[in-house]
Every structure is written in C-alpha cells, then in structure tokens.
Amino acid sequence: MENKTSKYFKYAIGEIILVVIGILIALQLNNWNEQRKASQAEKNLLIGLQNEFKLNLEKIDGSVELNQTNIDACFRITEMIRDNTLEKQTVKLDSLLGRLGVISSFDARRAVTDEIINSGKLDILKNDALRVLITRWPAELEEAREDIGFTVMNYNNNLMPFLIDNFPLANAEITKKWENDNIKMYSNPSSFSTNFSELNTMKFESVIWHHKHNIDFILGNDYDLKETIKTIINAIENALADKN
Template sequence: MRVFSKQRRFYLLKKKLSTYLVYALGEIVLIVFGILFALQIANWNQDKNDQQKVQAWRIKLTAEFEQNQLAVEQAIKDLTTVTGELSAFLSLMGPEPEIAEDNKIYNYIAVYFWNPSYTPRTIVFDQFVDSGDIDLLNDLVLKDALLEWKTAIRNNQMLVESISSHQDTMAEGWQDLYRWKSSIAMTGWIKHMPESQFPFDQNALLSSPALENAVSMKLILTEMQRLNVQTAKRQQANILSLLMGG
C-alpha cells in the first residue's frame, strides 16, 4: 500500500493525473478486496462455530429424545389399560346390570379417575429454542419436525386437562351412589383406612345413565389421548432419525 501511495504522490507532482488516478483506483480496489477477504474469513469462522454449537445441541437433544421414547412406551401401555378397563366397565352397565364382585367395581371406578399422561422431558429442547440456536439449524426438515412435535405435545396437554375437568364434572351425577371410602381402602393407596359401613347398592350404580355417560365420554377422550401419544411416539422416532443422521 505504501508503494501505491508513493507512486501516487510521484505522478501527482509530475502532473500526470491519469496515471495518478490509476494508482489511486488500484489502492482502493486492494483496500476493498482486503476488507471483503477479512469479512469472508470472519464468516467462515462464525459458520464453523455455529455448526459446532449445533452439533453439541444435537447430541443433547438425542439423549433427551431417547429418554422420551422410553417414557412414551409406558404412557401408551397405561392408556391402553385404561381404555380396556373402561370398556369392560361399560359392558356391565344397563337397565338390568350384570352382577360383579364389589372389588371389581371399585377397581373400575379407580381406573375412571386414573389419568395416565405423557409429559416428555423438554429441558434441552426448551433451552435450544429459547436461546435462539434453533435458527442455526441448516436442516429445515429437522427444525420443522421439532416445532411440529412441540405443538402436538402442547395440544395433548390441553386434552389431558380437558379430560380431568370433564371427568370430575360428569361424576357428580353418580358419585353419591359409590362408596368412596371403600374404594380408597380397596386400592391400598392409604393404609389403615377401614371400609365404609354404609351399604353399597351395585344395581343402582350400574343402572345409572349418568355413570354410563360419564364412563363412555372418558373412554372416548382417553382413546383420543392414546392416539395423540402414539403420534408423538412416531414424531419422536422421526426426530431421532434426523438427529443421528445429521
């Protein structure tokens, strides 16, 4: 650059303006080229750092989603158990209900109030999104899959809350027919609780339209939840495949 400056001064003193302008232009071109080259190097370094950061996130996300796949399997089993038990419970109901052991009725009603759900671990995922590093993902398919999964999980949680609220409201019509104390004692959840001394009219309970309606609705909603969780399982499997393939 100093050579160009000396040459410009030399030709300027010699009053050779055209040659002076040529050297001045050359100096400007070199300066611009140098700036662009420096910016390119900086961009390369930034891209390298970003991809290293993304790779670190991939490793953490893979571990988290592997744990979620184990948890979702258990959730599906539990929800399948609930739908099966509620179906069996409904088969006993009617104007002239079948007679069953009281213990079986207690267990069916306990299942009615059991709300197994799937709540995946999202610590790493939330940090990835909240930090803004998800925008560093070049794999747009993976990015879309992650965001779609989060939406599905949020929707499923809303369904879980709806089920809990709905079942309690619908139970109001028949809960006075049920020996709550005996049911709790039968489940063994609270030790040293004796059974209720009040009579239990099984026929009145099983012939109640309110009970049939409540159990039917709980069965429908639980089946919807089971299908949602199965969808989440497939989404997670796809995400794991994308994470480990990147």
Template sequence: METGKTTRYFKYAIGEIILVVIGILIALQINNWNVNRMNTKEENTMLLALKKEISENQLLLKNEVERHTKAFNLLSELTSYISPQPKEINDVKLDSLIFAVGWLPRYSPNEGVINSLISSGKISLIKNDGLSSKISSWNSLLDEYNTTYKWTERDVFELLAYIKDKYPFRRTLKNFDIETVRNSEFKFSKEDLLSDLGFESLLANRIIDAQDVLNSSEKMYSFQKEILELIEKELEN
C-alpha cells in the first residue's frame, strides 16, 4: 500500500471508530434518559398511592389518638376516687369510669402500599433519601405501637379478672353502645371496690401503659405527618 493511501485509510478508520463510539454514547444517554423518565413516572405513581394510603391512615389514627386520650383521662380520674376512705361518687359516674378499664382503642392501619414498596425493593426508586429512610422505619414504629397496645391488653385482662367478683361489669355495657341489654341486678359495694389496694395497684399499672400507648400513637401521628409532607414536596418537584 502506498504511504499516502495508508495514512488516509487510518484516518478514515479512526474517524469511523470515533463515530461508532459517539453513536454508542448517544444511544446509552438516550437509554438512560428513558430509564430515568420511566423510573420518575413509576416513583410518582408510587408516591401518589402512598400519599392516599397514609392520608387515610392519618384520619384513622387521629380518631384513635383522641380515644386513647379519653381512655387515659377516664382512668386517671378513676384512680382519684380510690383511697382508704373513698369520696362519694354516683353510680352513673362510676360506671362510666370503670368502662375505661376495659376500653381498648387500637390503630389498625392499611399497609398494602407501604409493605409492597418495602418488600419489592422499589423503595430504591424514591430519590429523597429522607423519605425512603422514613418509609423503611414504618414497621419498627408500628411494632412499637403494637407492643404498647399488648401491654395495655394484658393490664385489662388482669384488672377484669381482679374485679369480676367486686363489680358487675355488665353495668358498663351502655357505654359500649349496647343499650338493649338491661343493667345488672347484682349488688356491689362501691366503698369496698374503691378502698381496695390491689385494685389501686393494678389500675396504676394500667394508667402507666395507657400513657405509653397514647405517647406511641402520638409519635406515630407525627411520623405519618412528616412522611406526607415529604411526599408532597416530592410531587411538587
């Protein structure tokens, strides 16, 4: 091959290689752009579904926080009547306070979307690290709430077993919206019940755990609120 032709051949070959490389890079860039666009679209779809689920859960939890608060306040008021020489309390008032002993409000959220995100690994599509971190913490925070709920459940069983022969719990059914059931005909002594040290001790433990489950529910409410705020910011971008 002549020297001039050889030089032109190599220049042509190098040019072809450069064009191929550029073509590959452009193709990769287009592919990456398409992948990112699809991922962004899927992320938005997930965030909208997650927003809907947690918004509905937040409404449920708002009601339960109010119910936990009411139960705690009733229990605290009940313990104020217990002493070696209990002060006077009318039957209707006592029934409404004893009702709180067996009242167990519980938050049972919908978890379909959030559990799907976590189990499928699609949580990695969420670009906001703070948001994905909070979503990953969902189960641990819910487990904390459920644990405190189980403590209160245990307390209820212990208390009801303790007072079953000291107070006719049937008297509280009207507070559970069971109006058709007639009241108990068994007699009991309010003074004996409200001057009972064992009742006071078990009730004190019930109040401690009622406070814990209330705190846990409020913590969960704040947590969900933060998630919703982060989702809203992501959807606005």
C-alpha cells in the first residue's frame, strides 16, 4: 500500500508539472503571437508614414520652386526699376507682375500622421526619436501656415492696391502658361497703359521688396520643413531596418 501511495503521489506531481509546463508554453506562445501582431502593426504604420513623408518631400520641393520663382521676380523687377528699363520691357514686366501672386502654400499630406496621433497609436512606435518628431509635426505646419496667412494679407492689402492703381494687370494673363487646356485664357492686350513718367518708382520698389521679404519667410519655412521631413524619413528607415 505504501508503494502504491508513493507511485500515485509521484504520478500526481508529474501530472501537475506537465500541466504547469503546458500553461507556460501556452502563455509563451500567446505572448509571442501578441508581439508578432504588435510588430506587424508597427511595421504597417512605418510603411504608411514612409509613403506619406516621401510624398511630402516631393510636394515641398514644388513649393520651394514656386516661392523661389516669386522671389526671383522681385529681384528682376527691382533691377528694371533701378536700371530705368520698365517702359522698355513692358511685356516682361507684365509677366513678372503675374508671378508675384503665385504664393505657394505647402499642403502636407498627414492622414497617417493624424491617425497615429488622434487614435492613440503613438505607443505602437518603438523609436523614441520618431515619436517626438511625429508629435511635433502638426505644430511646425501650423507655424508655417501663419506666415503664409500674413504674406497673403500683405499681398492683398498693400502690394495689390498699388499694382491695381498703376498697371493694367489683365496683360499678365497673356503671359500665363497652364498645363490644363480647360482653363480659358484671355489673349487680347489691355487698351490701358502705365504712365511711367508719373509712376512712384521708389514706392513701387518698396512694396515689391516688402512682398519679397515676406516670401523669404515662407521659403525659409519650406526649407526648414524639408529638413524635418528628411529627418523623419531617416528615422522611419532606421526603425524599419531594426525590424528586419
């Protein structure tokens, strides 16, 4: 009887050990599965962010180009004022005046970024530096947007009234080039002309330069945003590399 009791006791202990081992294995498998799901979720977010910010890099380059063209127009008009060649190059002047209104506002794609921030998915991203960059991104965009608003207000309240009073702005229509053929263009020159002998060239130069000064801020923001975008893309690529 003692031998049988001893055998049953050992058997029971063995059963308990097997059950415990089974539970531990199940917990380990479940933990591994959850980690795998979390890793895949993070990878999906990283790929989404990577695509979004690569597109933003292309868009910011376009904004830089347009705003730089605006600044170049300010330089060329200023040179024409100081060289006293405005009246000799009216067609060129019309074209340059038309460029002044092309103020590019960088419209960032942020669907993935907003989803991460607003739905509480930031914790899924394990890269600390990337989390900080993503968190700060909306604020950087808002700061840049404020400068654009100020520049547009200055254009409408200061530069445009001066141009309306002194130049036949319809002539700038002739110099426009659109890739979209559906946009109808007016091709007849205006019957009005600028009285260059009465034009206040000092004021003309000043309003142009004030406009140029404001575009400088926008272009500077564009370059700053471009560097941030490149930094974020680099952090994303590092995070993806860690997962491979």
